[in-house]
Amino acid sequence: LRRIDKVSKKAVKEAIRAVFKKHEEILFAYLHGSFVKKDAFCDIDVAIYLERMPASVLEYELQMETDLMKALRKYIVDVRVLNGAPLSFKYNVIKDGIVLLSKDDDKRADFEEKTIVLYLDFLPYRKLYLRETLGVEV
Template sequence: MDVARELEALELRYFSMSEEEREAFLRRLKELLAREERVVFAYVHGSFVSGRPFRDVDVAVWVEDPENSFYYAVELAAKLSTSLGLPIDLHVLNNVPPLQIPRLRPWASPLLTR
């Protein structure tokens, strides 16, 4: 099975983790994001943060150079999904209208800041 089919199969499932597993997952995610020079800060949000079962892990990043950020986001999401074994739904905050960003904060958990 190729990577695209594996990721597609993962997106149709619901996952659950213990608190310890979530913490270990977040540590690994932070390590991987720290290697990305373009990422200035990152938040994790969505159902993963809530502790409920989840289909993917929602990650929002602010990148230093937003040029071609769509392609960067697709590439980074695929790389993270493959490395971590869970689907990652990645959004570049540089592209989000400023008035929508505060709506993330109540449900977002800071993951990385530089």
């Protein structure tokens, strides 16, 4: 685990924002995971929403990770595209993450509202499925 102070954390956020501002296709982005919640973390988790899906999401994510790690130099970054991501992932990013960048607040608000409504509508079925198939209470 790595430790980071508030000043360094702020500098990391600004460096990520600077990279994202150069990419017109990124409409909004969130930081989530241990980097947001704690002073110690393994990597920096970033979720981005794109104006349109790339031909290869995996290649896009890997290229963005490379670009961010070059900009940050000493930190590992994990990038995930929110478009098409599992509903539970999107919900947890919204619930536990922080907005890092928003170029279109209306689209971000629509995305958040739709995700939360769908997740809460689906939640009882998810709980039932997990309880019946895995014996897990959520």
